[in-house]
Amino acid sequence: MRVPQWVYRVYAERLRRRLRGGALPRHVAVAMDGNRRWARAQGFDDPGIGHRFGAEHLQELLEWCSWIGIDHVTVYVASVDNLTKRGGGEVAHLMDMVEEIVAERLLRPGNRWRLHIAGRLDCLPDSTAHALKTAVEATADREGGHLTVAIGYDGQTEIVDAVRSLLEHEAAQGTELGELAERLTAEDIGAHRYTADLPDPDLIIRTSGERRLSSFLLWQSARAELYFCDVYWPGFRRVDFLRALRDFAARRRAS
Template sequence: MNKTLDYIFPNPPKGLDPAALDPRAIPEHVAVIMDGNGRWAKKRALNRLKGHKAGIEAVRETIRCASDLGVRYLTIYSFSTENWKRPQEEVVGLMDLFAKTMLAEVNGLHEENVRVRTIGDLSALPAETREAFEEAWLKTRDNTRMTLVVAVNYGSRQEILHAAEACVRRALATAAEGGDPTAPLTEAEFAQGLYTADIPDPEVVIRTSGEMRLSNYLLWQVAYSEFVATDVLWPDFDRYELLRCLLEFQSRDRRFGAVK
């Protein structure tokens, strides 16, 4: 951990003790499903895009706090393959928001030694949005403190199909070289075809707004992840909500199928 708990959590609400967090058991990889922007906006009689804009501060706060705690990978679910079904005005607004936010934040992330990368199919994004993510990757790719993984135009079923197609191509190449294309496939070999091939599986998945579903997110990778749900809507998620989620994670007895 890079900074003391008192520095990271200077004004904890009553009943929440940062000292209860074990710095030795901080998860290496935290995945987040950021849900509730639309409901946050509706409660305030605002349009949904206002909710997405309000959620940006929660993203900033979560990145900063996770990095200070020593989290090595933070994956955020920004836009799914199913989100294209949303109203056109909202989709266009989100794509513009992604581009502007990434360009505005990349220098600060770079100064914090945070590496930015994406998972998903960027080819379907508008050029401005795609180029903003690519620019962020190029600027920060050598950073080492934490990796921010932005899942954009991402769907886990799509990713698994992508991995399966990679396995088929390898088998065909093996056959062409005179090898045995029917040799048993290992989990490790299959995982090499995933977008996250060089990223460890998340230890914990956090979902906001009280929903209890994965929404086509990291289906392969979360086989043994702990799930923590909070009723807090994403724009209201702050470092103290993250602390609550991590304390819940640390309270779990992770057995990975074994008996203790």
């Protein structure tokens, strides 16, 4: 039997009231997984349709975060593997969704979110890279929430890029390699990550039932709580999100 929507609304409001006064994450990261499997489960012949529903669903996530008071959100849109190992037609469709739904909608008046990018834009089609750069520049002065889109992203590559950037910086300062090795700290490397100016996530959610990070925020996840949800991303509801927050609050109370 299908549960009426009003029941979910009442339940969601009850969950939100229970979260008041508890520990909430300042920064939530979401691996939005399961778009194609959701499309197949819904009976669509083209599983790529799931990417459109998944992209549309991002706006709801941002609304939930605003509603609950979370101002930092990171979403995993596409890994380097996604871009290189999947069919060209599917990747092109996904990039269209990023341009039309993610980048374009952030430009609309009244949107409070400032965009940041984590990943290598040179892995993307020129039109997608341009759309994202335009959105980053256009939203740079916003004082609302911070949305980071991880695209063309790989956590191991980010660490390698950070170390390379640090070495290049120190070499330009005339630092000897032995001197750098003697005083090197995690903070030195962390300062050269893609989004070093943003706080690390407190809670990382992965949908679709997978129980792994898949190279998502490897450095930043060191102290984060991890929450794995069996629901595919396009079917991820506000009550599912609130349950993840409830789990986070309970772990923090117990620690």
